[in-house]
Amino acid sequence: xxxxxxxxxxxxxxxxxxxxxxxxxxxxxxxxxxxxxxxxxxxxxxxxxxxxxxxxxxxxxxxxxxxxxxxxxxxxxxxxxxxxxxxxxxxxxxxxxxxxxxxxxxxxxxxxxxxxxxxxxxxxxxxxxxxxxxxxxxxxxxxxxxxxxxxxxxxxxxxxxxxxxxxxxxxxxxxxxxxxxxxxxxxx
Ligand SMILES: [Zn+2]
Numbered sequence: 001x002x003x004x005x006x007x008x009x010x011x012x013x014x015x016x017x018x019x020x021x022x023x024x025x026x027x028x029x030x031x032x033x034x035x036x037x038x039x040x041x042x043x044x045x046x047x048x049x050x051x052x053x054x055x056x057x058x059x060x061x062x063x064x065x066x067x068x069x070x071x072x073x074x075x076x077x078x079x080x081x082x083x084x085x086x087x088x089x090x091x092x093x094x095x096x097x098x099x100x101x102x103x104x105x106x107x108x109x110x111x112x113x114x115x116x117x118x119x120x121x122x123x124x125x126x127x128x129x130x131x132x133x134x135x136x137x138x139x140x141x142x143x144x145x146x147x148x149x150x151x152x153x154x155x156x157x158x159x160x161x162x163x164x165x166x167x168x169x170x171x172x173x174x175x176x177x178x179x180x181x182x183x184x185x186x187x188x
Contacts, residue, residue: 002131002186004121004141004166007037008173011078012061013048013102014071019111023048023104030064038122039161040065050074051101051108052082070113072100075171079116086114090155119172120155121186122162132188140187141166147177154186 015023020030024046031045044062050072057078071094072086079086079098086098098114121139128135135158141151151172166184173179 002188003183004164004186006143006173006178006180006182006184007165007167008170008178008180009073009117009167010061010170011050011057011072011074012043012063013050013073013113014063014067014069015048015102016068016070017066019070019102019109020066022107022109023102025106028106030062030066032064036063037163037165039163046104049103050078050082051103052079052084054083055081057082069094070102070111071097072102072111072114073117073169074114075169076116077171079114084114086116088118089115090118090120090157091115117167117169118155119151119153119169120157120167122165122167123156123158124160124162124164125158127162127164128156128158131186133186142185142187143176143178143182144185145177145182147175149176151176 032042033045044064047059049058084098087096099112100114101110138153141154
């Protein structure tokens with residue numbers, strides 16, 4: 001049995017320098033609140049408000065450090081609430097990303113950056129060898145428990161810096177009644 005720890009990602013944003021400056025001002029800087037599991041990333045103390053065609057969501061966490069591109073990661077439930085229709089994408093693939101307004105204490109900016117992230121596994125090349133997984137393919141993952149659920153088409157993302165973990169969004173986690181720290185089973 002191949003075991004993997006579940007990590008549930010709530011809605012969050014990645015910002016580039018231009019957007020950060022527009023929202024928070026030239027002299028501000030991003031403050032680290034806590035490390036998140038994949039190497040080098042952190043949840044920032046600062047949050048933004050997302051403004052969609054229908055409604056807004058305040059208190060959305062920024063994940064740092066700043067990046068080349070803005071990226072707004074939503075669940076399908078968040079998207080429906082906001083009134084936007086983001087495509088299902090891997091992180092960094094912003095083709096057809098939905099427009100949304102991001103607001104901070106000093107300003108706001110409309111960006112075409114909203115996606116729903118495809119569920120995925122983070123693996124190192126060593127994990128791939130150990131479990132005989134091929135980078136870029138998909139596997140199935142079973143969540144055990146009272147709302148047991150078999151997720152098909154779980155994408156295998158590989159990088160030497162990655163820590164073995166399954167990433168689900170809040171809709172997927174709620175559907176299976178699971179949470180960060182639970183253990184799931186991978187089927188090749
Ligand atoms: Zn991930």
